Amino acid sequence: MRGASDPPANPIDRIGVSTWSLHTRFQATRGKDVPDQDLIKLLDFFAIVNQRWGVRNFECVNVHFESQEPAYLASVRKAVESVQGKIHNIPCDIRGTNLSNDDEAERRRSVAAVKTWIDSAVAVGSPSIRCNTGRSKDPANLDPAVRSYRQLSEYGAGKKVRVIIENHGGLSSSAEAIMKLIRAVDHPNLGTLPDFGNFPTDEERYPGLELMFPLGRIAHAKVGRTNQQGEWVSLDVDRCVRVAERAGFKGIFSVEYEGPGDPYEGVAQSIAVLKKALA
Secondary structure, eight states: OOOTTSOOOOGGGGEEEEGGGGGGGBGGGOOTTOOGGGOBOHHHHHHHHHHHHOOOEEEOOGGGOSOOOHHHHHHHHHHHHTTTOEEEEEEEOOTTOOTTOSSHHHHHHHHHHHHHHHHHHHHHTOSEEEEOOOOOSSTTOOHHHHHHHHHHHHHHHHHTOEEEEESOBTTBSSHHHHHHHHHHHOOTTEEEEOBSSOSSSHHHHHHHHHHHGGGBSEEEEOSEEEOTTSOEEEOOHHHHHHHHHHTTOOSEEEEOOOOSSOHHHHHHHHHHHHHHHHO
């Protein structure tokens, strides 16, 4: 807590923007109606975000990198540094991987693929990566996932890159399942990425965030979600932030806009809501 004589913190210093907020504008995840002239590249993303919203904290989904070659990664780092910014996390959605695969050879191949992104995180200065759990044929069988995350946590520790798990499907569909996996792995370099929106109901959301935030390194700050009827439902962002603060969370709230309409307007509205909650 701040003392009475401490200067007030600037909420913008706690806010980040994920490339996923503008995913329809990247070639790899392009929206079907987006014209060529509206597409952006990762090397331009940092300046766009900084100039529009004054944000210097970033999260870059792996599919939005055009390469993992050293020269390209160096250019990404330079682009971030040009706005005096920082990449805080790389969410990894690596096609064809499954860290919970029952086939040992395939599981090892998946681990090897994720390790390359730990190396890439080092190159661009990101202190963490999020990698998906996948799933075993037997949902009760955690052994493959435990081996994978133990190996990745150990590898990441040697590179000073934190491995984090998001509530994001597969074995990570619920906060309880995530915490069970983390306890089984039992490695200090494994943490969480709480996502405000990736819970099916409010009844699961707030207890789930309470479980995840004590080990949280970065959070996905959604202001709403699409329900099963395809309707946009606003979230109680104030309550989500209060849960984080009670847990002692000191990380970045990364805006991940997935709603309807112009994503630039959606990000602007998300930042406004988040600034108010953090003020």
